[in-house]
Amino acid sequence: MEFSIRAAVLEDCKDIARMTKELSEYEKVTDQVTITQKDLEQDGFSKNPFFHGIIAEVPEQHRTKEGHVKIGYALYFYSYSSWKGRAIYMEDLYVMPEFRGIGKALMSKVAQLGMAAGCTQLNFTVLDWNKSSMDFYLSQGCFDVTGDMGYHCMRCDGEALERLAQP
Ligand SMILES: CC(C)(COP(=O)(O)OP(=O)(O)OC[C@H]1O[C@@H](n2cnc3c(N)ncnc32)[C@H](O)[C@@H]1OP(=O)(O)O)[C@@H](O)C(=O)NCCC(=O)NCCS
Numbered sequence: 001m002e003f004s005i006r007a008a009v010l011e012d013c014k015d016i017a018r019m020t021k022e023l024s025e026y027e028k029v030t031d032q033v034t035i036t037q038k039d040l041e042q043d044g045f046s047k048n049p050f051f052h053g054i055i056a057e058v059p060e061q062h063r064t065k066e067g068h069v070k071i072g073y074a075l076y077f078y079s080y081s082s083w084k085g086r087a088i089y090m091e092d093l094y095v096m097p098e099f100r101g102i103g104k105a106l107m108s109k110v111a112q113l114g115m116a117a118g119c120t121q122l123n124f125t126v127l128d129w130n131k132s133s134m135d136f137y138l139s140q141g142c143f144d145v146t147g148d149m150g151y152h153c154m155r156c157d158g159e160a161l162e163r164l165a166q167p
Helices: 010-026 037-045 103-116 131-139 145-149 158-164
Strands: 004-007 052-057 070-081 085-095 121-123
Touching: 004 103, 010 037, 010 052, 010 070, 010 085, 052 103, 070 103, 085 103, 103 121
Parallel strands: 085 121
Antiparallel strands: 004 052, 052 070, 070 085
């Protein structure tokens, strides 16, 4: 399958919003998703972006029956390890079901971008039941930080975050 990968631009936010929804359906967490196209436009494409993205695109002749040519994406941002220094965090990786076979190229691009920026780690999370994606990551030489090192992914949000933020 012919495809190309390029940096995401503001005009991609409609398709990114569509695919984040598809990913959340796959992950059975649609009730958790509040992000809108406008949020993505503001947060990814203003002066100090909170994230970056890459888009996988197929030529017009391979567009889906709904007319989509943007068929996969990854979102990432830079982070920092006080042990290892620069790191890249991959927030999403998704390929539409009928175009599977290009996920490795998308993830490889995130790795390339990270290495070009001096990062020595690529971090991400995967749901425990998502065995096929876990196997995909393991096949690429990744390891399970929770299983191997005992780290748990923690979060504070909603009222707890508001309480915590009280001066
Ligand atoms: C995860 C995902 C992005 C992978 O994309 P993909 O197009 O299916 O992956 P590819 O076909 O490019 O994978 C190629 C490589 O992964 C390996 N691989 C892919 N799926 C695998 C599996 N289930 N088990 C073992 N290896 C697997 C292939 O053997 C191949 O490895 P090699 O080239 O080193 O031999 C895609 O399946 C997807 O979008 N899944 C649904 C959403 C999701 O779970 N996203 C991740 C959330 S954390």
